[in-house]
Amino acid sequence: MEHNGTKQTPNPEPGDLIEIFQPGYQHWAIYIGNGNVVHVTPNGVGLASSSASSGSVFSGTPTVKKEKLNIVVGVDRYRINNKYDHHYEPLPAKVIVERALSRVGQDFSYRILSNNCEHFVTLLRYGKPVFQQADRGVEAMSAALVPMGVVAAVLSLGLLFSRQRQKQKVQQIWKESLQVVASRDSFS
Structure with missing residues (x-):
């Protein structure tokens, strides 16, 4: 399967880290199944072009949202990237999904170097924030x-x-x- 010129794994598994290539940085989400992801996004915004993980984009309080992967990705490229699996043992997929869903709707105290979207998804997958x-x-x-x-x-x-x-x-x-x-x- 191709998505904007990059080969994608057509069926991510629950608990997979999804890396979204937005101009100048990568945004991260966690796949929870049925085409849905959980990720950090500016409050009230859900389109990929606005779901940025750069600190300057957040004008309000960032929020944890559950959205369709294709909506979050929009026109950007993405891939499954469980890049830390060789360093950390992933939690069971059921636990990752439960943890992700329990955070939906919560405000997120975003800090670009110490608490960002990659920290968020790696904390869910590994029980430890990695960035x-x-x-x-x-x-x-x-x-x-x-x-x-x-x-x-x-x-x-x-x-x-x-x-x-x-x-x-x-x-x-x-x-x-x-x-x-x-x-x-x-x-x-």
Whole structure:
């Protein structure tokens, strides 16, 4: 089965993590069966283009919703991605679905780095929140900050050396001035 040019598993199993590729990030949902998923979405919004997991999209309090997978995905690509199964033992599918359904309608305290849609679905599947997007974000920020730190260090050293040269010039001028005064005094 193809969905927007990407092969999809036609029948996700209850408890599967669904990764939805939205522009600039991935949104996550948990499949609960019968074509439905549970996911975090802005309050009162259910379309995929608005079901974003970026912090800036949430204008109200995010809410946990049960919706049809095809509605949540909209025009975006998606895949089943139980990527942490090799690190963590998934809970039984029945438990995952029960836990997901028990959260429907609840407000969700969204924080992009510590409590987001990926944390939510991995907590349901593994009993532990896991989030790789934050790690990638921290790596990207670090990669950007390291060169900035190097530039700042070079500029600081340049400024330091420049100040030292200025100080040396002032000292040299002062020394020469004293020599001129001393030579005048010796002629008097």
